[in-house]
Amino acid sequence: MKRLTPEQNQSGQTMGSKGLRTRRKIIDTTVELLATTPLRDLKVVDIAQMANVSAATFYVYFDTVIDVVLAATAELSQSTPEILAIVNAPWDHATGHDRAVEMVESYIRYWDEHRPLMRTRNLAAEEGDERFVGMRERSILPLMLAMVEQIEAAQRDGRVARGFVPYASAGTLLMMLERLGALAHIYNGRGRVTFPQMKIAAAHTVTAGFGWSVIDEVEREETKRAVSN
Template sequence: MTGQVTTVDGRVAGRRGQATRQKLLDCLGKMLGSSPYRDVKVIDVARKAGTSPATFYQYFPDVEAAVLELADGVVRESAELSELLTGRSWAGRAGGAAAEELVEGVLTFWRKHDAILRVIDLGAAEGDRRFVRLRTRVQGAVVKPLAETIEAERGRGRATAPEATPTALAASLVTMLAAASAQPKSLQALGAKQGDLRPALALLVHLGVTGRKPAAK
């Protein structure tokens, strides 16, 4: 953890306090992976972290505040997703590789942070503006550079579907990837095996960016 960390009452936390605060966040993150967000109680988080509710309240006024802290961390990490599109060529076989790596990178990120991203989606769906802003920032880390990539491909005369704006196409593709990542069991129950899903998603991404199927390997 870097930077100055303060308690609820404004005191600067020392190294031990920072470690305790981080342990509470780590335990909360694990609990969100197995329990519905609103079923998680302060006493349960504190017990799992081996401390007391009073200690929890030194660092967070409630569970929601701690959840938002976890969500902020995911948002900061999501900024690295833009690197999946930096300096990539979408011509020939390189385009197929770019699509595959984008799919793999986005799916890996969404599955790594599945628990907190589900909470963000829930809050956003309920109209909580804080969670709407968080989801927008996570998605924007991929949507913005992907839209720029589509725009650049159109400038080279390689993309089709002029009736769809680059941003709309990029947002649709990112939404598709996020949904596929969040629903692996239901998709598998429908017959879409995980091993078949990635190449299918990469095909759709390549089509969306270039207007063509990937070159044969």
Template sequence: MSSSDLVSIDGRRLGRRAQLTRRRLLDATAELLETTSILDLAVVDIARRVGSSPATFYQYFRDVEEAVLALSEEVGDELHELAGLLDVPWRGAAGLDAARSLVDGFIDYWDRHRAVLRTRNLAAQEGDRRFRLVRNRALGVITNRLSDKIAEARAAGRVSDGITPYAAAGALVAMMERMAAYHFEFEGRGVSRDAMVETMAHIVHQTVTGRRA
């Protein structure tokens, strides 16, 4: 959503000052989520964080969940740039390099927004349709492109007909997300980040292209 599309709860278009206030409230929400669950996070805590009042918060969001939903939509939009790695041919060594960049970038993405993404996913898993739609829309940017690449490779005879492109793409994205969410635990078991990226990149590359690097 562009800044010109932002409106207050009563439907008024936000001016520059109001946009900055809304931004500060969202940033404070993201910071507090690093140490507080969404169930325990109160509007007064967010308002106090920015030196404001709950009344100010309610000019922009109906509740804490709506603020977290807005954050989830924002961070989801960042995946468009990463998905651009799938818009070029994955041939030869350049293809494996693109797979590495995709996996490494996905981990970086999770590290930057861990608290928001963890909260989004938990809400989605617990049945909140709003958060599930936001999650699916964000990940779909990568899933759809992976599916297209796998379908292309299958049509060329490089990938088995037993592999359904969208199912394979969904499995790859689920693997990347799981690894990104818990890579610190893997590192605690002696598996370096570089090793995780390299392993996952080879899995993605071979599944997408049907070729061993």
């Protein structure tokens, strides 16, 4: 298996600016095509034609379509500076829910911006392709660790039961966000629930998972009265 850097072509030569631009064009074209064409149906000839390069030129930079998708996937990071800043910021009972809403919105926004590639990567990972499994894990790890720190701090402060495993709790919250992001573009509010309501519910779950109150004292008393009635 070849071990090449993004600055090398398939011959191991370091590319100049023209080669880098051509490689970039092939990657961007492939990602664009993934919005309408499943990975299994995507052909080199389709990419080359849309990128306005020859098939021979394609093979200068990549061996297969999968290799292009792997190169594009390597650039993904769900652990964006924006969402890490939200998770790493100080949380408390007054700000916890608002920060969780920001976190959910940020996560879904990233999904919306990179939907074709995220969907393709996740499907390949779920089908057992270890290359995409590794890409997925590396993409989410910094965010996972930041969430684990929040949960561990909550356990030290007595806000989250010590019986919970922080990595398991963070992973479960991330699975919820991942599914929410994946469905955001097709969910049309069937039944009684709207997508904005689902986002608020997700933020509620994150807030509680980090050990912060999800309702203030006034709302707590109103809830008690509503239940008693």
